[in-house]
Amino acid sequence: xxxxxxxxxxxxxxxxxxxxxxxxxxxxxxxxxxxxxxxxxxxxxxxxxxxxxxxxxxxxxxxxxxxxxxxxxxxxxxxxxxxxxxxxxxxxxxxxxxxxxxxxxxxxxxxxxxxxxxxxxxxxxxxxxxxxxxxxxxxxxxxxxxxxxxxxxxxxxx
Numbered sequence: 503x504x505x506x507x508x509x510x511x512x513x514x515x516x517x518x519x520x521x522x523x524x525x526x527x528x529x530x531x532x533x534x535x536x537x538x539x540x541x542x543x544x545x546x547x548x549x550x551x552x553x554x555x556x557x558x559x560x561x562x563x564x565x566x567x568x569x570x571x572x573x574x575x576x577x578x579x580x581x582x583x584x585x586x587x588x589x590x591x592x593x594x595x596x597x598x599x600x601x602x603x604x605x606x607x608x609x610x611x612x613x614x615x616x617x618x619x620x621x622x623x624x625x626x627x628x629x630x631x632x633x634x635x636x637x638x639x640x641x642x643x644x645x646x647x648x649x650x651x652x653x654x655x656x657x658x659x660x
Contacts, residue, residue, distance in 0.1 A: 548582035623657035
């Protein structure tokens with residue numbers, strides 16, 4: 503997460519001079535709450551991180567940090583062992599933020615979920631293909647081609 507630039511600070515409104523201070527505290531609170539959940543994540547307190555990210559998403563309207571928090575929530579769900587919620591989170595992330603720099607990683611996780619659980623190699627193959635087709639410049643594109651081939655072979659039961 504990037505530090506807030508001085509240019510991000512609210513401008514003073516001559517009609518309501520106190521509004522800028524209130525808005526600035528609000529923006530600082532958004533950053534603080536996100537950082538608190540991130541601390542739980544670093545400490546591997548996954549249930550606390552999940553609760554923190556979930557509360558943050560409920561508390562704050564869409565803003566510049568929302569996509570990062572949504573990804574972090576899906577990751578924390580995975581780390582806590584709740585792959586169903588993680589799959590839902592990563593799938594929602596990719597559909598809502600397809601141009602985000604984390605979208606290829608979320609799509610990669612989805613493909614890996616289908617491959618490693620052995621539940622649906624066809625879906626694994628399709629999702630790996632989406633990684634290299636939708637994000638060809640991604641560092642994951644080459645690996646995704648390889649894993650799409652592995653999924654195709656597993657699907658054919660070689």
